[in-house]
Structures are given as C-alpha cells and as structure tokens.
Amino acid sequence: MAKGPTRLSHEACAVDAQILAKDLIGAILVRQISPSLTLRGRIVETEAYVGIHDRASHAFGGRRTPRNEMMYAQAGTAYVYFTYGMHYCMNIVCGEINQPLAVLIRALEPLGGIEFMQERRGRQAVTDLCSGPGKLCQAFGIDREHNGIDLLTSNSMWIEPRDGPLPRLVSTPRIGIASAGHWAKRLLRWYDPQSEHVSGTGKSPRSRKRQA
C-alpha cells in the first residue's frame, strides 16, 4: 500500500482547543474532490471553543443535541454545522472523547484548485475565496455530508501538519459571539498577521494592516 500524505495525528488533536487552534495555523486543509481534483488551503485563522463552561460554545452547559453530537466524538473528527439559514462552518474536534472541545477553521490561504473555488464562490479575488468560515466551506464544497468524517483516515478531506516554523500569531476575541457575556472577551481567536487571507469581519483593510 502506498504511503499516504502526512496527516495530523490523533495525538496532535487530543489536546485542549487553545493548543490545537494555535498549532493549526500554517497547517494545510486538503479536499479530494475527485481523483484528479485536489483543493488545498493553508490555515491562517482559527478559534477555540473550550468546553461546557464556554458560553459561546454549542456545548455550553453540557448541551448534547443532534446538531452538536459530533463535538463529543473522538479528536480529529470534523464537526460541520449549518447556520444563518445559508452557511456551513467546519470545526476540528479535539481533546478527549466525550469532551466537547473544538477548533473552528475561520480562514484559509488558497493554494491549489483555485479555479474550482472561484467557480463555487462566484468571485475572482483570491483573498475573498476562503476569508471566512462560511466562505471556505463554500469554496471547498464542505456541507452537512462532511459532518462527522474522520480527518485522520478520510480520503475526501484531511489536514497536513504545518511544516516549518510557527508564524507569528495575533490573538483577539472571537467573532460573532457578542451575546456570550464575559466569554465574548476571551482571546480565543488566532490568526497569522502576515496573511492577506484572514476574515474581514469587523475590520477594515486599514485596521487589519495596522495590527499586522
């Protein structure tokens, strides 16, 4: 059997969400659309959802429902959910099994299969293809069918660990969770300030440049 590409290990995923969120910056998300079409994107922005005490988490208070069931699965499982009636978001489940920790993938730098992404997004600008959690799911063709897939073994989607030094990271509060009380203030979002591909929510290009 041919040796497959290097993948994120279970060991690397079986950690706290804050650890994985930082470790994923610089890693590559890979989507095998067909035997001859591969999509690749470098992860440049993530958020950590840190457990049942996290008011912003779907698992707050220990909630366990059909939607968030995959948050309780083994580390390395994809948790994909539908929101605002039109967008999907993808997380990597981490920590111990039955412990609802996850990292939201918020933005990618497109590396391969860009024409496919442009077609799916109906947009040309490369910086607008994957610069948001809903955008990257649309560009990569990720939807509810991918909820629960095992990124450690799947042939349709996986993650290749960062190869090289960790980029400088900036941390900020998470996006879109204003109603989460003091949890809204926690610095649980990370991104690569050198990247032109981070999400623009709540940021003008100017203020983004300033922070970089």
Place this chain on the structure above:
DNA sequence: ATGACGATTTACT
C-alpha cells in the same frame, strides 16, 4: 406547534 435566534455574508445607503 411556535418563536427567537444564530460560531455569516453580501449588498446597499
């Protein structure tokens, strides 16, 4: 059965 609300994106003023 009902209603309020999104871990968002886009277009418009």
Place this chain on the structure above:
DNA sequence: GTAAATCGTCATA
C-alpha cells in the same frame, strides 16, 4: 454603518 437573506435548531408550551 445598516440591513437583508434565509432556514435549521432548540427551548418553551
């Protein structure tokens, strides 16, 4: 900056 789009989910009853 403000608002629309759009519908599954979940708590309440």
